[in-house]
Amino acid sequence: MGEGASVTIRTTARAPTAGVRTHAKVVVVLAAAGAAIGLAALQGCGSAHPGPAPPSAPPPPPVRLSNPLDNVGTAGNTLAVKIDNVGARVQAIQHGLAQADIVYWIEVEGGQSRFLAVYDANHLPALVGPVRSARQTDIPLLQQYGHLDLAYSGAISGLVPLLNRADLQNVTPFTDPGAFTNHAIDPTFIDPHRILARFPSVPARSPGFEFGAAPGGGSALGSMTWHLPAAAIGVRFDGSTYDVAVDGRPAWSGTATVVVQHLSIVPGAFTDFNAGHPDNEVFTQTTGSGQADVLRDGKEWTVNWSRPDPAAGTSFTLPDGSVMPFATGPVLVVMVP
Secondary structure, rough: OOOOOOOOOOOOOOOOOOHHHHHHHHHHHHHHHHHHHHHHHHHHHHHHOOOOOOOOOOOOOOOOEOOOOOOOEEEEEEEEEEOOOOHHHHHOOOOOOOOOOOEEEEEOOOEEEEEEEEEEOOOOOOOEEEEEEOOHHHHHHHHOOOEEEEEOOOOOOOHHHHHHHHHOEEEOOOOOOHHHHHHHOOOOEEEEHHHHHOEEEEEEOOEEEEEEEOOOEEEEEEEEEEEEHHHHHHHEOOOOOEEEEOOOOOEEEEEEEEEEEEOEEEEEEEEEEOOOOEEEEEEEOEEEEEEOOOOOOOOOEEEEEEEEEOOOOEEOOOOOOEEEEEOOOOOOEEEEE
């Protein structure tokens, strides 16, 4: 049917009036014209070849948060290890303290000291130790980190139920005997890679530290030593970070911030008989509030610390209430009265 052709409609009904017939003829003409145009359009589409689909946008890269423990790179899951620190022989064979994100120096029975070192999975040494037994202080101290792994060689019998109920993954010679060297006999060390592979733990969580440029003020301080009844720890600023000495002997280097947290150290709930005589364990109260000194960049600031909630981190603020920022790098926390 050509464009614009007229069509006569045949019907057995009475012939319509001229006006009606004309209206029907116009409708059919328009319909025929539309069909012709539609056919041409379809024929034109059939002759075209569609191009390749545009490439889809790549997915956004995963968000990589800075390490909340010491602000170095990004952090993986978290592991804490109780490390022996009694005597020159032990201190000579210590491993892994320089690589820890955070190291706590804590009083134990007899006025001695032990370390509690916190690591993230992205910055692990090959070996950590010598590993020793857990203490009552460790449970509330570590609560602010969430359900992390805690590696230790044992615990006094009365403390074991508390450790089992704590929000911790206990890693001991009983839960993973292969993780401890020397058949878990003192001195024993652990491979932190093995432990975090078997017990994935939780991603690193901030213990309340904030990092940034040094505030104004502060007093120049090149070196300082702190004492417990039968132990001492000291630091010396080397121009960029701090060298650490324990009981007068060099221990490790590279600490960026030293926090001297003044808190209450009280008699603990348990008595230790392992040395052949009763030693009352002590308990360091890490919740509450008090005064602290923060050393960074060769200066010292007097600040306030606060941790009213055991599940939350510890804040450190200047006298005007503003945050005391730490320097990026490993943190040493010295806990003294």
